[in-house]
Amino acid sequence: METALLEVKNLAVHFQTPGSSGGPGGVNKAVDGVSFQVFPGETFGLVGESGCGKSVTALSLLKLLPTPPAILAGGEVIYRPEGRRPEKDLWQLDHEDLIKLRGKEISLIFQEPMTSLNPVMKIGRQIGEVLRIHSAEKAPTPEEIRREVLAMLDRVGIHHPERAYEAYPHELSGGMRQRAMIAMALICQPKLVIADEPTTALDVTIQAQILELLKELQISYHLSLLLITHNLGIIAETAHRVAVMYMGRIVELAPVKELFHNPLHPYTLGLLSSIPRLDREGELKAIPGMVPNPLHLPAGCYFAPRCPRVMEVCHKEYPLPREAAPGHTVACWLQEK
Amino acid sequence: MWAYFLKRTFLILPTLIGITLVSFLIMQMVPGGPVEQALQRMKMAAQSEGGPGFGGALQTAITSAELENIKKYYGFDQPVLTRYFRWFKNLLRFDLGTSYTYEKPVLEVIASRIPVSLTFGITGLFLTYLVCIPLGIKKALKHGEAYDHWTSLLVFLGYSIPAFALGVLLIVFLAGGSFLALFPTSGFISDDFESLTFLGKVLDILHHMFLPLVCYTIGGFATLTLLMKNSLMEELNKDYIRTALAKGLTYRQAVFRHGLRNALIPIATNIGMIIGVILSGSFLIETIFTIDGMGLLGYQSIVNRDYPVALGLLVISSLLMLVGRIISDFCLVLVDPRIRFR
Ligand SMILES: Nc1ncnc2c1ncn2[C@@H]1O[C@H](COP(=O)(O)OP(=O)(O)O)[C@@H](O)[C@H]1O
Numbered sequence: 001m002e003t004a005l006l007e008v009k010n011l012a013v014h015f016q017t018p019g020s021s022g023g024p025g026g027v028n029k030a031v032d033g034v035s036f037q038v039f040p041g042e043t044f045g046l047v048g049e050s051g052c053g054k055s056v057t058a059l060s061l062l063k064l065l066p067t068p069p070a071i072l073a074g075g076e077v078i079y080r081p082e083g084r085r086p087e088k089d090l091w092q093l094d095h096e097d098l099i100k101l102r103g104k105e106i107s108l109i110f111q112e113p114m115t116s117l118n119p120v121m122k123i124g125r126q127i128g129e130v131l132r133i134h135s136a137e138k139a140p141t142p143e144e145i146r147r148e149v150l151a152m153l154d155r156v157g158i159h160h161p162e163r164a165y166e167a168y169p170h171e172l173s174g175g176m177r178q179r180a181m182i183a184m185a186l187i188c189q190p191k192l193v194i195a196d197e198p199t200t201a202l203d204v205t206i207q208a209q210i211l212e213l214l215k216e217l218q219i220s221y222h223l224s225l226l227l228i229t230h231n232l233g234i235i236a237e238t239a240h241r242v243a244v245m246y247m248g249r250i251v252e253l254a255p256v257k258e259l260f261h262n263p264l265h266p267y268t269l270g271l272l273s274s275i276p277r278l279d280r281e282g283e284l285k286a287i288p289g290m291v292p293n294p295l296h297l298p299a300g301c302y303f304a305p306r307c308p309r310v311m312e313v314c315h316k317e318y319p320l321p322r323e324a325a326p327g328h329t330v331a332c333w334l335q336e337k
Numbered sequence: 338m339w340a341y342f343l344k345r346t347f348l349i350l351p352t353l354i355g356i357t358l359v360s361f362l363i364m365q366m367v368p369g370g371p372v373e374q375a376l377q378r379m380k381m382a383a384q385s386e387g388g389p390g391f392g393g394a395l396q397t398a399i400t401s402a403e404l405e406n407i408k409k410y411y412g413f414d415q416p417v418l419t420r421y422f423r424w425f426k427n428l429l430r431f432d433l434g435t436s437y438t439y440e441k442p443v444l445e446v447i448a449s450r451i452p453v454s455l456t457f458g459i460t461g462l463f464l465t466y467l468v469c470i471p472l473g474i475k476k477a478l479k480h481g482e483a484y485d486h487w488t489s490l491l492v493f494l495g496y497s498i499p500a501f502a503l504g505v506l507l508i509v510f511l512a513g514g515s516f517l518a519l520f521p522t523s524g525f526i527s528d529d530f531e532s533l534t535f536l537g538k539v540l541d542i543l544h545h546m547f548l549p550l551v552c553y554t555i556g557g558f559a560t561l562t563l564l565m566k567n568s569l570m571e572e573l574n575k576d577y578i579r580t581a582l583a584k585g586l587t588y589r590q591a592v593f594r595h596g597l598r599n600a601l602i603p604i605a606t607n608i609g610m611i612i613g614v615i616l617s618g619s620f621l622i623e624t625i626f627t628i629d630g631m632g633l634l635g636y637q638s639i640v641n642r643d644y645p646v647a648l649g650l651l652v653i654s655s656l657l658m659l660v661g662r663i664i665s666d667f668c669l670v671l672v673d674p675r676i677r678f679r
């Protein structure tokens with residue numbers, strides 16, 4: 001089997017929360033024991049309700065979370081460019097070496113292209129800056145940078161690259177801004193792109209265009225794409241494999257087709273059945289029941305308070321992930337029979 | 338956008354009329370104006386000429402004709418609005434009238450104080466920005482650390498000490514009052530100023546300026562420092578800083594290349610007010626250090642009811658403020674591409 005480009009093992013990121021109004025503070029285990037792999041050239045989806053820890057997972061891979069309040073509690077983030085050894089654990093790298101990877105080999109696309117771009121710097125300069133800081137030996141001339149940026153703006157489907165180059169973020173439409181963000185993420189030809197809800201802030205029609213673009217770029221650059229979304233419809237259209245997250249843990253991980261045809265975790269079933277049939281939009285509708293307080297998690301399965309198939313054992317211990325089919329793991333006591 | 342600035346420029350005139358008219362009217366209502374003062378002087382003169390006992394006859398000594406003359410001399414024989422419009426018409430010809438106290442053109446009187454004001458104003462301004470901007474940045478980067486706390490303590494101490502109290506303290510401790518005599522107690526230049534070389538003159542002025550300058554600026558440090566700190570901290574929490582880090586910039590680069598430029602926008606908003614330095618001065622500090630500056634002039638013009646000077650200062654400072662506002666807006670357009678006035 002192919003070696004994974006990125007292998008995340010038992011990732012744990014916690015937040016120390018200050019006690020509010022006299023109550024004691026606690027540790028919010030925002031991400032607690034998450035493991036997955038992203039293979040070269042694949043789109044790996046991470047899906048779950050808002051607040052389940054997707055963004056924290058994404059940001060922590062490159063240590064982009066401010067610490068404090070975040071605590072990188074444990075885990076390994078193994079990165080193997082071209083299957084090369086020795087492999088690197090991104091969390092163990094020297095800061096200088098990690099910074100050299102950011103934006104060059106692993107880059108990010110954020111949800112809000114408006115606030116994620118510097119409002120007082122021209123788009124062209126913001127994209128060119130990535131090239132400038134990552135040019136190792138000989139610095140490229142301003143003309144070279146300009147030419148490359150214009151080519152990339154054209155590549156991501158911006159019709160008037162020259163105009164966009166000289167524009168400030170607020171002068172572009174939301175879709176164009178997100179294309180500029182994508183250009184920024186791709187300008188150094190990274191191996192892995194982490195896209196955190198890249199279309200959530202956009203109109204439905206623009207969403208589809210941006211997703212098409214990401215899919216097309218992923219194939220032509222042979223990118224690995226870690227696609228984070230709360231929208232199962234996007235996963236169905238874009239991802240090869242998918243992990244479903246609930247309260248900081250992955251509850252089910254499977255190839256996308258397998259997940260949609262043979263969902264095993266009651267939470268995944270809930271997500272799927274809450275997609276309205278006639279609606280092409282795969283927005284997640286609320287599953288009945290209360291989401292437990294992250295500071296006071298139940299002793300057993302975190303989904304037990306909302307699970308229609310809850311059993312006695314579910315309240316006692318958290319179920320271990322089991323391989324139900326090749327490449328399909330589920331963490332649920334139902335699998336133990 | 339040019340139309341906007343043109344409109345703002347035209348609006349200066351009506352605004353100025355509003356400001357000066359109200360002040361003009363208020364000044365007329367205050368007792369102890371020039372006519373009353375002249376009468377007082379005449380009474381005193383008569384009193385010292387004649388001996389005691391003639392008091393009763395004195396009342397009639399100033400005839401109504403004489404009173405009319407005095408009023409005429411000061412222009413007070415006309416109704417107040419007429420006087421205002423006469424004054425304003427002269428203003429349009431850059432004639433601010435003649436000072437009652439100095440009996441010289443008002444413009445000349447004010448201009449004579451400008452060198453002192455400018456020297457204090459400009460050095461004070463540079464000092465303030467030179468201290469506050471870097472200090473604010475460093476405090477933002479070290480938010481919550483010991484450095485942040487003790488510098489806050491210092492700037493708030495400076496903020497809370499009244500300038501005149503600090504002035505007295507400094508004179509007592511550093512200017513030969515009772516302890517050290519490191520600085521001159523008073524004045525703006527030494528007696529032998531003319532005999533000094535150019536460098537000597539500059540140093541002499543700086544030597545004289547140091548203590549008053551400290552009093553003059555120290556109260557303003559807190560505001561600008563905290564403005565800078567808060568503005569930068571707010572920017573550092575924004576998404577684009579995270580983007581900058583994700584691009585591979587170091588935190589320092591993200592702060593200085595991206596955060597700082599945004600954080601300086603609120604500070605640039607005040608930049609036009611800088612032209613106010615032409616009239617800067619503080620009555621209390623100038624009194625303590627016996628400096629003949631603008632603050633003292635303004636104070637004395639009001640106490641002595643020297644209306645032409647008081648109004649002249651008001652006109653010039655209002656004008657500077659109004660023009661400063663426009664310059665500020667213009668700077669805002671330059672630094673913030675999102676702002677377009679219509
Ligand atoms: N800066 C922070 N400080 C404290 N808690 C945080 C912070 N960022 C995220 N969290 C917590 O981490 C959990 C996961 O958040 P996040 O990863 O943003 O969710 P999502 O899946 O919607 O992206 C949430 O419970 C959130 O409250």
Ligand code: SF4
Pocket residue numbers: 265266267301302303304305307308309310311314319331332333334
């Ligand atoms: S472990 Fe139990 S409670 Fe949890 S999802 Fe499975 S059946 Fe439901």
Ligand SMILES: [Mg+2]
Pocket residue numbers: 054055056196197
């Ligand atoms: Mg998120």
